[in-house]
Amino acid sequence: MSYTDYDDFHGRKGSIGAHIDYDTVSIPGSLVERQQKRPYEGPDESLPDLVGSNVTDTVYLVNSSDFVHTWRKWLVGPFCFLYMAAFVTSYSTFIQYTYFKVQKDLYPNITQMNETGACDDVNKSSPDYQRQVKVQAQSSDWNTYTSLAVGIPAIFANIILGSCTDKFGRKFLFFLPCVGTLIRMTVTFVGIYLNINLEYFLIGYIIEGCTGQMFTMLLVSFTYVADITPQKGKQRSFGITMIELAIGIAVAGFSFSTGYFIQNCGFYYPILSAVIMMAINLLLVFLIPESFPPSKRNTGESTLQTLKTAYDLFIGSFNRGRRWMYNLILVVFMLCMFSVFGRGSVEPLYQLGEPFCWSPEKLGRFSAVRSLLQQICGMGLIKVFQKFMSDESIAMFGSCSFIAGYVIEGFAKTDLVMYIAPVVAACGLLTVPMCRALLSKLTRSDQQGAVFAAIAAVEATVNLGGSVIANAIYACTLSFNRGIIFFVFSACNAVGFLLLWIYKSGSLKRKTLEIR
Secondary structure: OOOOOHHHHOOOOOOOOOOOOOOOOOOOOOHHHHHHOOOOOOOOOOOOOOOOOOOOOOOOOOOOOHHHHOHHHHHHHHHHHHHHHHHHHHHHHHHHHHHHHHHHHHOOOOOOOOOOOOOOOOOOOOHHHHHHHHHHHHHHHHHHHHHHHHHHHHHHHHHHHHHHHHHHOOHHHHHHHHHHHHHHHHHHHHHHHHOOOHHHHHHHHHHHHHOOHHHHHHHHHHHHHHHHOOOOOOHHHHHHHHHHHHHHHHHHHHHHHHHHHHHHHOOHHHHHHHHHHHHHHHHHHHHOOOOOOHHHOOOOOOHHHHHHHHHHHHHOHHHOOOHHHHHHHHHHHHHHHHHHHHHHHHHHHHHHOOOOOOOHHHHHHHHHHHHHHHHHHHHHOHHHHHHHOOHHHHHHHHHHHHHHHHHHHHHOOOHHHHHHHHHHOOOHHHHHHHHHHHHHHOOOHHHHHHHHHHHHHHHHHHHHHHHHHHHHHHHHHOOOOOOHHHHHHHHHHHHHHHHHHHHHHHHHHHHHHHHO
16 A cells, blocks of 8 residues: 555545655655555545654654644653753762762861862872872772763663663653662662761662663653654754753753752752652653654564664664764764763862862852853754754864863863863864764664664763773873873864764765765
């Protein structure tokens, strides 16, 4: 059966609500192709419910459902905001608590952070300086342990859970990361209250990793946006950027407030507030409607087949001719995210040590300024950039911004220069949503879960590897040049820029050949 005679079907269930100027819709392996193989019994037979991503989607035939018009689908934005607000509050608090706990265990006579005298006496042979280096090195080790505890299970969780969302829908995937992160926060809350040893905190991180951590939250959110936006044009990249913007507002606001919160109330109440926010977010999930109904799902595929779909997008023979595009963008994404996750792990230690010796309040203020510039101002300019630049060019511009910003941060010796670095790097994070959008646009609508599962798995892997490698480099270079790690981040983005240039040149040539 071919859906060509649209006028005969007007007014019936599953009928076309708009005239579309093409003869057939036949995408290999898609839902429409599978539905076309069903025998057609005549004009009295109702067409199946084919609910697509959008009324302009050219892959699915769409009937106008209640979901298309409901405002509740946009609750995905507040969901991301609340999740990241709670996550940032708990993450920032625990990093500083780890530093405080290590210092108290090693030197019980020191009652307050950064009052070791190391900042007043930068002589590297002085006892104060040596004590601070030891505290920083052990704090970095504990950051590595927590990264491993959450990162290893998160890699496998995101591969499995993300691929299964094309089979079971999106809704269940909103719940899992909230539950896992809430458990980890609760363990941290109890641990701080009881002043237990740091190794017990790893239990919460392992549980959170098994539910995918924040990477599953990002996976389902971006897949959801792909469901409700058309594949062509720039609406999808704009929608993905708006999710990044909501996340950026949460990161900026709560990075800033958490520093003051810790300074005035200690570590206990910030963690408690994170637990409350995540519990509220869990209730919000019940209001978000399903965007991928049963009529669109690959219910006939086994879990192993859904996993193979994600694998085949990047390596499979059916995708020959476009695999290089997938893999090139994925490598760019990996390099950019390595610098983002690595910086988040070592930067607080870098700023707690000499010559800065910042307090929690100063750490929060700087983090808020950086997030304000990169994740709000930079992301907020996306509509302006899209008027003059392609998605590939925006990504390249973001890489340049990060290259310069990291070089400045590596050379920084004063507070003023440290604040100049995020100003220069304000547009750096634009590379991330553009890579997500480019990969999504290359992918069929019924494989969006698979491609975002692959992205989430890579993101979890890079978070794990990035944190471990960055902390290892920082610990090894701490004694002679503490800024080397930022030069490594800059080099990664320089390689990403070159790969984006290759992608842009190659994709233009490919389009020219297709037109001919």
